[in-house]
Amino acid sequence: MAEGERKIYGVLAEFRSTGDLLHAAEKMHGEGFRNWDVHSPFPVHGMDRAMGLGRSPLGFIVGIAGTTGLTLFALFLYWINVYDYPLVISGKPYYSFQAFVPPMFAITILSAALAAFFGMLALNKLPRLFHPLFASKEFEKVTNGGMFISIEASDPRFKHDETAKFLESIGATSVEIVRGEA
Amino acid sequence: MKNGRPVNSLVVDEDNLIPGNPTYESITESVAGIPEQKQTPKAWWALFLTAVSLAGLFFAEIGYLFYEGTGIWGLQIPVAWGFAIVNFVFWVGIGHAGTLISAILFLLRQRWRTSINRFAEAMTIFAVICALMFPTIHVGRVWFIYWTMPIPNQMDMWPNFRSGLVWDAFAVGTYFLCSLLFWYVGLVPDLATLRDRATGKIRKMLYGLFSLGWRGSNRQWRHYELAYLVLAGISTPLVLSVHSIVSTDFATSLVPGWHTTIFPPYFVAGAIFSGFAMVMTLSIIARSVYKLEHIITMKVLERMNIIMLVTGTMVGYAYGMEFFIAWYSGNQYEQFTFINRAFGPYAWAYWIMISCNVIAPQLFWSKKLRTTIPVMFVASIVINIGMWFERFVITMSLSRDFLPSSWDYYSPTIHDIALLVGSFGLFFSLFLLFLRFLPMVAMSEVKAILPQADPHHHTEQIHG
Numbered sequence: 001m002a003e004g005e006r007k008i009y010g011v012l013a014e015f016r017s018t019g020d021l022l023h024a025a026e027k028m029h030g031e032g033f034r035n036w037d038v039h040s041p042f043p044v045h046g047m048d049r050a051m052g053l054g055r056s057p058l059g060f061i062v063g064i065a066g067t068t069g070l071t072l073f074a075l076f077l078y079w080i081n082v083y084d085y086p087l088v089i090s091g092k093p094y095y096s097f098q099a100f101v102p103p104m105f106a107i108t109i110l111s112a113a114l115a116a117f118f119g120m121l122a123l124n125k126l127p128r129l130f131h132p133l134f135a136s137k138e139f140e141k142v143t144n145g146g147m148f149i150s151i152e153a154s155d156p157r158f159k160h161d162e163t164a165k166f167l168e169s170i171g172a173t174s175v176e177i178v179r180g181e182a
Numbered sequence: 183m184k185n186g187r188p189v190n191s192l193v194v195d196e197d198n199l200i201p202g203n204p205t206y207e208s209i210t211e212s213v214a215g216i217p218e219q220k221q222t223p224k225a226w227w228a229l230f231l232t233a234v235s236l237a238g239l240f241f242a243e244i245g246y247l248f249y250e251g252t253g254i255w256g257l258q259i260p261v262a263w264g265f266a267i268v269n270f271v272f273w274v275g276i277g278h279a280g281t282l283i284s285a286i287l288f289l290l291r292q293r294w295r296t297s298i299n300r301f302a303e304a305m306t307i308f309a310v311i312c313a314l315m316f317p318t319i320h321v322g323r324v325w326f327i328y329w330t331m332p333i334p335n336q337m338d339m340w341p342n343f344r345s346g347l348v349w350d351a352f353a354v355g356t357y358f359l360c361s362l363l364f365w366y367v368g369l370v371p372d373l374a375t376l377r378d379r380a381t382g383k384i385r386k387m388l389y390g391l392f393s394l395g396w397r398g399s400n401r402q403w404r405h406y407e408l409a410y411l412v413l414a415g416i417s418t419p420l421v422l423s424v425h426s427i428v429s430t431d432f433a434t435s436l437v438p439g440w441h442t443t444i445f446p447p448y449f450v451a452g453a454i455f456s457g458f459a460m461v462m463t464l465s466i467i468a469r470s471v472y473k474l475e476h477i478i479t480m481k482v483l484e485r486m487n488i489i490m491l492v493t494g495t496m497v498g499y500a501y502g503m504e505f506f507i508a509w510y511s512g513n514q515y516e517q518f519t520f521i522n523r524a525f526g527p528y529a530w531a532y533w534i535m536i537s538c539n540v541i542a543p544q545l546f547w548s549k550k551l552r553t554t555i556p557v558m559f560v561a562s563i564v565i566n567i568g569m570w571f572e573r574f575v576i577t578m579s580l581s582r583d584f585l586p587s588s589w590d591y592y593s594p595t596i597h598d599i600a601l602l603v604g605s606f607g608l609f610f611s612l613f614l615l616f617l618r619f620l621p622m623v624a625m626s627e628v629k630a631i632l633p634q635a636d637p638h639h640h641t642e643q644i645h646g
């Protein structure tokens with residue numbers, strides 16, 4: 001298939017510095033774009049606010065996973081020690097929970113850690129093997145030192161040349177059309 | 183105001199974290215360039231072949247152990263715990279510095295940690311792997327090691343959750359998995375860097391696979407940063423809990439010299455102490471072999487030395503306090519144990535421990551000594567020798583227990599020593615592979631602490 005026939009994914013614009021990127025993001029947000037993103041080699045301080053993003057819900061996911069893990073494990077220990085395999089040790093009660101605190105603590109931590117990891121991946125829709133932006137040679141700079149803004153063609157305000165011009169007007173040093181299926 | 187810039191309220195003295203005027207690209211070049219080297223350095227091969235032969239010895243010894251049984255070790259009654267537990271505690275302890283650097287120093291916003299956290303975390307993982315080998319092979323019938331985990335079985339049995347050894351299995355297992363996740367989350371953006379720079383097809387595929395399709399987008403960074411913060415937050419209690427639980431192996435027993443409440447904090451301080459010594463040894467080697475003096479700066483090394491001075495002194499305090507409590511308790515068994523430690527058959531080990539752990543770190547009171555590379559290199563090795571002997575001294579309390587007729591002198595056999603040496607082989611093999619194939623410094627984190635990473639950097643220069 002020839003280049004020109006492939007569906008347009010969106011435009012990719014490069015910026016000079018974190019400062020330019022932040023100001024551009026503020027303007028993008030002000031214009032009311034929706035399906036757009038900022039790409040940088042490290043998280044830029046203040047970018048979430050500039051893009052109008054709230055706090056990640058990951059904290060809730062982790063909190064729920066940790067408490068669920070703790071509760072289930074405590075119940076599991078209760079079932080083992082009281083019903084399934086009661087052991088008399090030094091005449092202690094079957095469910096002397098104090099002695100179970102170390103493993104319960106470990107399981108709580110473990111459930112929370114797994115939730116943080118897999119929750120983060122799920123929220124970020126990762127892992128994925130391919131993304132249309134990877135077709136851009138310029139985009140390889142993003143993990144090195146490049147700062148980019150990408151706008152998807154699916155954005156209701158996306159208008160090919162106008163959007164590209166707009167990006168230049170807010171400080172982009174170069175603008176590129178990226179093709180491919182998202 | 184400092185150099186025309188407002189001093190950040192939380193981080194004083196941050197202007198020169200990374201000296202020179204590095205750009206994002208120069209950081210990438212000096213870090214990512216290492217795993218991309220076409221020609222593996224000869225020094226690497228020399229170290230790796232040595233390490234891998236020792237690791238071979240380790241596994242050969244394990245094979246022989248499985249064939250013959252734990253009788254090949256110097257264990258006897260009353261010393262039923264010998265090198266295996268000493269090595270286990272030693273290796274778990276090493277790991278703690280990695281977690282302290284990656285979790286606690288992160289929460290305290292000690293931004294100097296960014297240059298050492300990646301390989302300190304790697305060190306943690308490899309040390310915990312070595313640690314987990316020892317209790318596993320110590321159980322004798324190794325095919326029953328799964329009994330430490332609550333796995334349904336045909337005997338309808340469950341582990342005894344009141345046992346310190348089962349606590350250990352949970353604590354150290356969790357510690358390993360959490361450290362691995364934390365390390366991997368930190369690696370993802372840097373693996374993406376290697377993916378984008380990779381030239382060969384196989385490299386591109388492998389780094390591409392493990393970087394999970396990372397695009398460095400802010401919608402991703404938003405969740406990523408919180409995940410990192412959460413992992414740091416939940417790893418923080420692990421720094422304190424894991425070695426505390428390890429210490430309960432000893433403290434919940436009734437052996438004089440073990441049955442004390444000082445054990446958890448004493449073990450944690452010792453763990454951080456020995457771990458920092460190991461990070462120091464490794465970072466001095468890595469920075470000189472790979473010319474990373476501009477990233478792992480003298481300032482970083484100096485701060486690690488100060489932490490060693492503090493924790494070493496805490497360990498010294500614990501040694502003194504143990505003696506005091508033994509005397510103050512009025513318990514003759516307790517008193518005998520401590521007199522016996524210092525003047526009995528293992529006095530040599532006790533005084534090695536005191537000189538290495540209490541006296542050696544006192545050198546770091548001097549600014550000149552704690553900024554001299556050869557001094558800190560030797561001190562870091564000496565400290566680790568001392569910390570190994572600390573665990574040996576504690577374990578050897580068994581050799582003179584309540585019943586004088588069963589007293590005996592424990593000496594390791596050649597197999598005990600081969601396993602100890604071999605575990606270093608395993609550790610260094612894994613560590614060298616890490617240096618060769620993965621970015622040893624967290625590039626994305628180092629870039630984020632450069633002055634130009636601050637979005638207000640340029641504007642302020644213009645106005646100010």
